[in-house]
Amino acid sequence: MSGKLDLDPGLVARARQLARRAGQPVVDLARSHTTVSVERAVLRLAGVAGADPDGIPWVNRLVDAVVADVGLGQGVALPVFDAMAREQVADVTLLAQQAAAGAVRFRRPAGRAATAARRAALSAVRRGIRQVDRRRVERERLVKRLGDPPQRPWIYLIVATGDIYEDIPQAQAAARAGADVIAVIRSTGQSLLDYVPEGATREGFAGTYATQENFRLMRAALDEVSKELGRYVRLTNYASGLCMPEMATLAGLERLDMMLNDSMYGILFRDINPIRTFVDQRFSRQMHARAGIIINTGEDNYLTTADAVDEAHTVTVSQLLNEFFAHEAGLPDALLGLGHAFEINPEVPQSLRLELAHALLARELFPDAPLKWMPPTKHMTGDVFRGNLLDGFFNLVGAMTGQGILLVGMMTEAVVTPWLSDRDIALQNVRYVLGAAGGLGEDFRPPPGGFIQQRAHQVLGEAVTLLERIADDTLLQAIAEGTFGIMKRPADRGKGLEGVAAHEDGYFNPATELLEAVPA
Amino acid sequence: MSGPIVRPYGDTTGDGMVQMSFTLPVPHDKRAEGAALQLAAKMGMDPAMLVHAKPIGEGFTFFVVYGRVNHLVDLSQVEVVERDFPLLSAKEVNTAVKRGLRRKLSVVGACIGTDAHTVGIDAILNVKGIAGEKGLEYYRELKVTNLGAQVSVPELVEAARRERADAVLVSQVVTQRDAHLHNTREMSAAFREAMPAGRRPLLIVGGPRFDEKMTGELGVDRIFGRGTTPAEVASYLVHALITQKAKA
Numbered sequence: 001m002s003g004k005l006d007l008d009p010g011l012v013a014r015a016r017q018l019a020r021r022a023g024q025p026v027v028d029l030a031r032s033h034t035t036v037s038v039e040r041a042v043l044r045l046a047g048v049a050g051a052d053p054d055g056i057p058w059v060n061r062l063v064d065a066v067v068a069d070v071g072l073g074q075g076v077a078l079p080v081f082d083a084m085a086r087e088q089v090a091d092v093t094l095l096a097q098q099a100a101a102g103a104v105r106f107r108r109p110a111g112r113a114a115t116a117a118r119r120a121a122l123s124a125v126r127r128g129i130r131q132v133d134r135r136r137v138e139r140e141r142l143v144k145r146l147g148d149p150p151q152r153p154w155i156y157l158i159v160a161t162g163d164i165y166e167d168i169p170q171a172q173a174a175a176r177a178g179a180d181v182i183a184v185i186r187s188t189g190q191s192l193l194d195y196v197p198e199g200a201t202r203e204g205f206a207g208t209y210a211t212q213e214n215f216r217l218m219r220a221a222l223d224e225v226s227k228e229l230g231r232y233v234r235l236t237n238y239a240s241g242l243c244m245p246e247m248a249t250l251a252g253l254e255r256l257d258m259m260l261n262d263s264m265y266g267i268l269f270r271d272i273n274p275i276r277t278f279v280d281q282r283f284s285r286q287m288h289a290r291a292g293i294i295i296n297t298g299e300d301n302y303l304t305t306a307d308a309v310d311e312a313h314t315v316t317v318s319q320l321l322n323e324f325f326a327h328e329a330g331l332p333d334a335l336l337g338l339g340h341a342f343e344i345n346p347e348v349p350q351s352l353r354l355e356l357a358h359a360l361l362a363r364e365l366f367p368d369a370p371l372k373w374m375p376p377t378k379h380m381t382g383d384v385f386r387g388n389l390l391d392g393f394f395n396l397v398g399a400m401t402g403q404g405i406l407l408v409g410m411m412t413e414a415v416v417t418p419w420l421s422d423r424d425i426a427l428q429n430v431r432y433v434l435g436a437a438g439g440l441g442e443d444f445r446p447p448p449g450g451f452i453q454q455r456a457h458q459v460l461g462e463a464v465t466l467l468e469r470i471a472d473d474t475l476l477q478a479i480a481e482g483t484f485g486i487m488k489r490p491a492d493r494g495k496g497l498e499g500v501a502a503h504e505d506g507y508f509n510p511a512t513e514l515l516e517a518v519p520a
Numbered sequence: 521m522s523g524p525i526v527r528p529y530g531d532t533t534g535d536g537m538v539q540m541s542f543t544l545p546v547p548h549d550k551r552a553e554g555a556a557l558q559l560a561a562k563m564g565m566d567p568a569m570l571v572h573a574k575p576i577g578e579g580f581t582f583f584v585v586y587g588r589v590n591h592l593v594d595l596s597q598v599e600v601v602e603r604d605f606p607l608l609s610a611k612e613v614n615t616a617v618k619r620g621l622r623r624k625l626s627v628v629g630a631c632i633g634t635d636a637h638t639v640g641i642d643a644i645l646n647v648k649g650i651a652g653e654k655g656l657e658y659y660r661e662l663k664v665t666n667l668g669a670q671v672s673v674p675e676l677v678e679a680a681r682r683e684r685a686d687a688v689l690v691s692q693v694v695t696q697r698d699a700h701l702h703n704t705r706e707m708s709a710a711f712r713e714a715m716p717a718g719r720r721p722l723l724i725v726g727g728p729r730f731d732e733k734m735t736g737e738l739g740v741d742r743i744f745g746r747g748t749t750p751a752e753v754a755s756y757l758v759h760a761l762i763t764q765k766a767k768a
Contacts, residue, residue, distance in 0.1 A: 173577040173578065176578075177576075177577065187634070188634040188670075188694055189634030189670060192670050205634050205696050205697070206694045206696050269638070269669065270669065270670070271668050304639060378639070382728075382746070417696070419543065420543055420576060420577060420580055421542075421543045421576060421582045424574075424576040424577070424582060425582075
């Protein structure tokens with residue numbers, strides 16, 4: 001503890017212990033189930049690429065064919081690599097095409113056939129994981145050569161035109177104007193697609209489709225501008241929705257640097273089945289850990305539907321759960337962009353002091369995590385002048401409490417998708433505040449027992465009380481009852497449930513085996 | 521109260537002063553500033569003062585212009601949809617439903633199409649409500665089913681049937697490529713197809729970018745725009761489903 005808030009170390013330890021108790025049953029569930037998307041991610045690592053003429057990826061066609069013949073419960077790796085040996089097909093995408101045409105039958109191999117399939121699957125998936133490793137080394141080399149942003153927080157800016165070829169010049173312009181991280185928002189609705197679209201895309205709704213090719217194009221464009229600017233510009237996308245594990249895999253293969261990845265967001269805000277989400281999430285986080293990708297969690301979203309003062313402790317609880325799940329999946333603190341937001345109603349008296357208390361609480365609870373600080377959205381009204389002031393205060397709190405990643409707020413939030421000039425004005429706001437008050441955190445020491453300390457203690461106390469309830473009733477029950485963000489999401493409902501299966505005897509997943517192996 | 525003819529007000533009655541900001545796709549130089557003034561003049565600003573010009577990005581300049589417009593606003597010619605029903609308290613709504621329907625009034629709400637922005641529908645439906653005003657779930661005599669985000673039109677029709685919906689509330693925030701208009705038309709057409717006129721629930725859409733006058737064109741009974749409160753929606757439900765039917 002750096003001790004600006006004088007938090008009780010015993011209470012902090014208790015909060016973590018409760019988060020572990022609440023989260024462990026979910027981890028056990030995740031370890032004993034698989035999903036179609038996890039299996040597709042495995043096949044992507046093994047080299048299945050491309051899509052059929054209707055745009056349905058060959059990984060989907062292949063997994064569907066295997067599931068139709070032998071089910072999902074043992075994983076698809078053994079049946080697929082057994083079929084490759086039997087059919088004498090050397091290329092796994094070719095096998096997918098043949099399977100889609102109905103020319104291949106799958107079985108659950110046993111004995112020597114199983115041993116051979118196992119070896120072949122491990123070897124193919126290892127090649128994919130080595131590619132992810134190479135990408136990680138590449139990033140480390142570029143960061144070393146070009147350097148990180150000179151200041152904290154890193155300035156995170158969103159681009160979202162729907163057309164990757166429009167996004168690219170906008171992203172490059174944003175980087176030149178000072179953005180350290182570019183996030184390409186996905187098309188609305190992509191989270192509920194049970195496949196990853198293919199190729200470069202030029203049409204999206206309020207965002208651009210996340211595809212492997214779009215990832216590659218944007219990363220290459222940012223590499224170009226990084227060299228020009230002498231600073232490594234990071235790229236962000238989304239590992240959320242029904243294809244989390246595949247998004248994480250593609251992000252690792254194409255050297256994305258950050259991914260939105262929240263343990264409960266899909267459940268609460270997209271009505272995705274809770275079990276599907278937790279299984280997918282664990283695999284995706286293991287991939288992120290391997291790829292050195294910083295995850296951004298989505299606690300800010302709770303505050304857009306619930307009251308930011310009354311429900312402040314649910315953010316803390318979710319951060320603690322996200323931390324537990326992330327650590328369990330192998331992510332170190334340096335890759336935990338835990339989220340929180342400036343969403344208190346500005347009409348509430350002393351709202352800025354409350355924001356400072358909440359932001360500082362997150363900072364002190366997670367001293368080594370690059371916290372993701374999210375701007376006001378709920379109380380942005382269309383009064384762009386007031387909005388710009390609110391964003392200024394948001395930036396100030398970010399500077400004073402040492403946030404790691406600052407998502408640039410737009411005064412035109414809730415009005416239009418940001419215009420070129422909106423972005424420029426927003427970046428000017430950030431630059432002014434960081435320039436004028438960047439070091440203010442050093443002088444900012446809330447007095448012992450004062451308003452800010454008391455408020456932080458109260459929120460932590462409420463978080464512990466809620467965690468006690470969740471640990472006793474189980475997390476799935478809490479989610480079903482609407483504890484987070486008011487949405488009620490029972491475990492036996494929601495989208496994507498049909499793509500979940502419990503592990504059967506002999507379940508084999510070469511990717512998980514390799515990802516969980518202790519590094520040599 | 522001023523007369524039926526007004527002009528914008530800067531600091532003196534009748535001065536006609538407005539401010540405006542915009543970007544032109546030209547690099548910042550003398551010519552760019554002249555171009556900004558030309559636009560202002562064509563928009564009826566005379567005289568126009570260019571108070572700020574700043575290069576943004578490569579080949580773009582941002583301008584702020586203050587100036588006087590010559591246009592007159594005739595208040596007697598203004599067309600708006602005025603609230604044509606009384607605003608009721610939660611208690612009054614509950615009483616009206618109890619007396620008028622003798623059962624709970626069923627409301628089904630959703631964001632349809634690919635729209636994932638539940639902020640609007642949640643503000644109206646969730647107990648939490650908006651700006652201290654409770655949402656429809658708080659009304660004892662209303663039975664609220666909130667289907668949440670990205671609901672397909674067939675799912676919505678099916679839910680409306682299952683819940684015997686008296687009213688269907690649809691929220692649309694995303695407006696790219698007029699998605700909100702397409703989605704609304706698709707929704708109203710589906711209800712027309714699925715249910716006979718007398719049995720169809722009241723169709724209501726809401727969102728910040730709708731024109732409240734477009735009900736006929738979109739095939740819905742009512743459109744609510746920005747700043748609508750749960751009480752307004754509840755009062756309208758009573759007005760349309762109880763008061764008006766009693767008169768008919």
